[in-house]
Amino acid sequence: MKRGPCFVYVMGSVGGPVKIGIAGDPAKRLRQVQHASPTAVLIFHLRRFASREIAAQVEARAHAVLSDLRLRGEWFSSSPDEATAAIAAAAVWVKGRRSNVFGPSARRTVHLRTVR
Template identity: 35%
Template sequence: MVDAAETNWMDVLDDVMGDQPRKYRGKVLQRWHLNASTTCWVYFIAAEETDMLDSPIKIGISNHPYARLAEMQQVCPAKLIILAVAPGGAAMEKRYHERFVSHRLHGEWFSRNPELLKLIRYWKVRYPLNAEVK
């Protein structure tokens, strides 16, 4: 079994795309994120706590949270990690955005707060980050 946590998605893209120009890799990653034929996950991503103790948390959706993480990492100077994932699509993501609207910083980014951290702990126990979540 492949450990998705250890997967470097840019290496996977290099293998898949061969000699094609690197500029196309972002488009490929975008296609991987939302595809109705596979499980959709609500993800919670933030900077690694050693980098930013009070870093904001992004609540988003993707069929491939680790591919999404790899894409986000390319434009973020801090090391990002997936805190947790939960099954669900756009409707579930919208519910979480509405639930934490008072903590919204910008777009899909929310400040850390006790209720959000409790939700993350809940999902972290139920869906440990492993090869099932890619």
């Protein structure tokens, strides 16, 4: 398992379902998802965490928050903004359950419109 920072992302097609997942290299993951999609896939949101373990906990909690909107697997019938809010809420919840695991770099949030 790769060590170091990991991202929780929201990606999908404009007007379509969104995928909430984790990746050490979001651009590489975008290419993988794009390869299997008939429409253009965009990264709508990235949030960096200090480790893959923390990112996985935040991802799982965000999935739970949006469970009523789950279509299949990691895909949800929510807007990118709703998915981003679920990740933010999940991060607060996970942080409250852990002590001192969020480093300063984990607090940075990046919003992207298009990744090429």
